[in-house]
Amino acid sequence: MLDGFLLVGGLVAVGLLLQWAVGPVAWDAFAFPVNALVLTAFVATIVTVHALRRRVRLFHFLATGGAAVPALVAAVALTIVMGLMRQDAHGTGMDHMTAFWPFVLVYAYVALLLGLVVLRRLADRLAGRSHHSRWQDVAFLLNHVGLFLTMTTATLGNADIQRYQMITTLGQTEWRALDDQRRVRELPLAIRLERFIMEAYADGSPRRFASEIQILTREGRAYAATVDVNHPVKVAGWKIYQHGYDTQRGAESEISILQLVRDPWLPAVYTGIGMMLAGAACLFLFGARRKEKNAV
Amino acid sequence: MNAWDYFLYFALSALLLWLAGAFAAWRRRRAAAFWLTALGLGVFLTYILWLWASLERPPLRTMGETRLWYSLFLPLAGLLVYVRWRYKWILSFSTLMATVFIAVNLLRPEIHTRALMPALQSPWFAPHVIVYMFAYALLGAAMLMALWLLAFRRGPIADNELEGADNLVYSGQAFLTFGMLFGALWAKEAWGHYWSWDPKETWAAVTWLSYLTYIHLRLSRPRLVPPALWLLLLSFVLLQICWWGINYLPSAQGASVHTYG
Numbered sequence: 395m396l397d398g399f400l401l402v403g404g405l406v407a408v409g410l411l412l413q414w415a416v417g418p419v420a421w422d423a424f425a426f427p428v429n430a431l432v433l434t435a436f437v438a439t440i441v442t443v444h445a446l447r448r449r450v451r452l453f454h455f456l457a458t459g460g461a462a463v464p465a466l467v468a469a470v471a472l473t474i475v476m477g478l479m480r481q482d483a484h485g486t487g488m489d490h491m492t493a494f495w496p497f498v499l500v501y502a503y504v505a506l507l508l509g510l511v512v513l514r515r516l517a518d519r520l521a522g523r524s525h526h527s528r529w530q531d532v533a534f535l536l537n538h539v540g541l542f543l544t545m546t547t548a549t550l551g552n553a554d555i556q557r558y559q560m561i562t563t564l565g566q567t568e569w570r571a572l573d574d575q576r577r578v579r580e581l582p583l584a585i586r587l588e589r590f591i592m593e594a595y596a597d598g599s600p601r602r603f604a605s606e607i608q609i610l611t612r613e614g615r616a617y618a619a620t621v622d623v624n625h626p627v628k629v630a631g632w633k634i635y636q637h638g639y640d641t642q643r644g645a646e647s648e649i650s651i652l653q654l655v656r657d658p659w660l661p662a663v664y665t666g667i668g669m670m671l672a673g674a675a676c677l678f679l680f681g682a683r684r685k686e687k688n689a690v
Numbered sequence: 691m692n693a694w695d696y697f698l699y700f701a702l703s704a705l706l707l708w709l710a711g712a713f714a715a716w717r718r719r720r721a722a723a724f725w726l727t728a729l730g731l732g733v734f735l736t737y738i739l740w741l742w743a744s745l746e747r748p749p750l751r752t753m754g755e756t757r758l759w760y761s762l763f764l765p766l767a768g769l770l771v772y773v774r775w776r777y778k779w780i781l782s783f784s785t786l787m788a789t790v791f792i793a794v795n796l797l798r799p800e801i802h803t804r805a806l807m808p809a810l811q812s813p814w815f816a817p818h819v820i821v822y823m824f825a826y827a828l829l830g831a832a833m834l835m836a837l838w839l840l841a842f843r844r845g846p847i848a849d850n851e852l853e854g855a856d857n858l859v860y861s862g863q864a865f866l867t868f869g870m871l872f873g874a875l876w877a878k879e880a881w882g883h884y885w886s887w888d889p890k891e892t893w894a895a896v897t898w899l900s901y902l903t904y905i906h907l908r909l910s911r912p913r914l915v916p917p918a919l920w921l922l923l924l925s926f927v928l929l930q931i932c933w934w935g936i937n938y939l940p941s942a943q944g945a946s947v948h949t950y951g
Contacts, residue, residue: 476887477931678865681857
């Protein structure tokens with residue numbers, strides 16, 4: 395286990411050096427096709443490391459608990475720091491933890507170990523060397539592949555997410571929206587706000603706010619829809635959310651703020667989440683079953 | 691009729707039944723311990739369902755309301771542990787902890803109005819919170835086991851004595867996973883993204899990873915018993931920060947969407 399701590403300590407040191415040399419991780423640079431290439435290279439690395447596990451002792455070690463526990467300890471420690479420090483999207487150090495090299499490297503290392511234990515377990519099962527029941531192997535693979543898939547695709551796919559705020563005005567058609575940097579963009583959809591709906595509780599707090607809209611695509615199709623909080627509308631790969639309104643005027647608001655999101659990697663992330671949910675069900679149903687006596 | 695005015699009577703009846711159950715467990719009268727505790731759970735659950743109906747929304751919005759569920763799930767987790775492993779002390783501990791949460795609720799009710807803001811009006815709301823409260827109760831029971839082993843158990847602890855704690859952590863971790871991922875799926879529908887490193891999400895990740903570390907430490911180094919027990923205590927502290935400590939953290943002030951007053 396000491397080796398594992400030395401390894402992860404070295405990784406943090408490399409991360410600090412990178413942070414000093416090149417500054418925060420530039421996640422914007424990972425937009426397609428860079429993210430797809432990075433993911434392919436990452437998987438190829440995992441397969442290579444797995445294939446060489448009998449020749450390189452370190453590679454064998456990476457798929458053991460001695461490597462996993464220190465990696466998790468480091469991930470916990472860095473995430474605690476993240477929880478204790480106020481985060482800022484423009485921060486340059488631990489105040490922008492998701493772009494802080496040691497944090498990114500430790501999480502990437504966790505993903506590497508996940509990939510390696512998955513291949514090790516599959517290889518053992520295929521070679522008839524598994525010490526585990528078939529159900530234990532299924533549970534193990536659901537948990538580990540699910541987390542691997544969720545972590546990698548959510549992180550690498552982030553640069554491809556398009557998220558815009560559109561301020562629609564009653565009776566007018568709008569196709570311009572603001573991106574995260576408040577720059578104006580023209581979208582392939584236009585939205586016309588037909589009616590803004592606002593209902594309140596007796597004490598005046600909002601019970602419901604929603605927008606009746608007409609959506610027009612570039613192909614000339616038109617859709618009528620009502621967008622409620624918690625009930626986004628799906629059109630042509632976009633999800634349209636009720637985001638806000640003119641809070642000064644409340645029910646009299648003549649504008650409605652909508653959010654438009656497109657996330658092409660979502661199906662991969664949801665596949666991972668689905669596997670983790672099934673894996674968690676297995677964890678609950680089978681519990682901490684003791685290893686068999688002859689297991690190492 | 692305001693359901694809240696009747697909380698004292700339901701809570702006291704449930705507590706008396708749980709106390710009687712805990713006493714029966716000490717006297718090794720297993721059937722009595724089981725039925726008394728189960729009856730107390732029935733009384734408390736009846737009250738929660740009545741409150742739910744009278745509020746016309748799930749009672750899950752305020753801290754006070756989540757404490758109600760915790761007061762229910764602690765004796766339930768205690769009862770499950772008792773039935774499975776027959777520790778005679780567990781029902782006393784779970785009753786004591788439920789008493790603390792009920793007392794806090796009597797002193798600081800925090801159950802106000804029928805208003806439920808639009809962001810919380812979702813089919814994900816009830817499962818997300820109930821599953822989390824159940825996980826917290828299971829992991830609370832695991833913490834009690836660790837505490838008992840560290841404080842009262844003399845001599846070396848054999849690794850199979852941790853089997854109960856391990857099982858509770860596996861179940862607790864399963865429910866933490868459900869709670870976290872239900873939250874992610876809900877966040878996608880409500881806010882447009884499934885994970886935003888909101889302070890509550892960050893601490894949920896911390897808690898989840900910490901229990902994951904315990905699981906991997908137990909699997910790979912079963913003989914390292916005291917470090918595993920200390921890790922279990924630390925994980926529970928992290929869980930408390932995630933649940934309510936976050937409201938007092940300067941880093942989270944005004945930065946979390948998980949504040950519903």
